[in-house]
Amino acid sequence: MPFDAFSEVPDEALLIAFANGDRASAEALTLRLTPKVMGFAVRMLGDRAEAEDVAQEAMLRLWRIAADWRQGEAQVTTWLYRVTSNLCTDRLRKRRGVGLDTIAEPEDGRPGAAHGLLEQARASALEAALADLPDRQREAVVLRHLDELGNPEIAEIMDISVEAVESLTARGKRALARALAGRRAELGYDDD
Amino acid sequence: MTMTDPRNLDDTELDTLFGAARAQAPQASAALLARVAADADAVLADRTAPAPARPGWLAQIVGGLGGWPSLAGLAAASVAGVFIGFAAPSAVETASGGYIAGDGYDVADFLPSYTDALGDS
DSSP, rough: OOGGGGGSSSSHHHHHHHTTTHHHHEEEEEEEHHHHHHHHHHHHSHHHHHHHHHHHHHHHHHHHHHHGTTTTTSSSHHHHHHHHHHHHHHHHHHHHTOGGGSOOOOOOOOOOTTTTHHHHHHHHHHHHHHHHHHHHHHHHHIIIIIOOOOOHHHHHHTSSHHHHHHHHHHHHHHHHHHTTGGGTTTTOOOOO | OOSSOOOOHHHHHHHHHHHHHHHHHOOOHHHHHHHHHHHHHHHHHHSOOOOOOOOHHHHHHHHHHHHHHHHHHHHHHHHHHHHHHHOOOOHHHHHTTTTTTSSOOOGGGSOHHHHHHHHHH
């Protein structure tokens, strides 16, 4: 399928083309943005099924806003991350009323032929430690170090100052470094 | 193996973990992608669908009166009314107390008299 043809086209241009009735643009945006939203939601919620619901809902909101999208005001991805963040926060809040036992364990990294066992162990250990962080710290760390967004964009997504983002990521990283210290051996860090 | 407090991970070690996690980012399933694309189609279809046509003036009037079946009843009643007006059959005359085709009547005939009103108070 000719999705490669869209690889150079900015998200916003595709969104506007979609608003004007172009289905191919919607398909290109689906393939480009859904994985990002899904990855973020899985890490925020630690549950694949719930993350899929959130991802679908966030994308639906994008389709619905397309016709009223105001060009140049926000980046499509920033807007989408923000919507996803809010949807995840809502779900996390609702969960607080639910017993911890009912919450699914974070998924281990799926086995992939390209990744060695150590890589897998590292990824799963990190995901597990992330799941134990306070929600806001986890969100900031995921956006900064896994989605690799810049602090100003994260600030916009989380509706806080850049300084607050820096503080959250720093505290999150310190907590991760502490939490994972006991697993040095399985992470392959015992050589020195 | 000594059981001293394990040293916290340093930034480089953490970065390696982040790298490993990035490489194994959760994937969006084909089913999810299909649902998202279907939502886009549905939104597009909603937007491009023609607005439902407004009913014409006659249909609006008929609708207001309760639709065509009620109109049949209305027509029958109208015809009966016209017939009664022209023919003034004696049965109607009796029932109406002679008001229709008798000596004629005045609006005052239908109003309570002042004396009645005073007597009541």
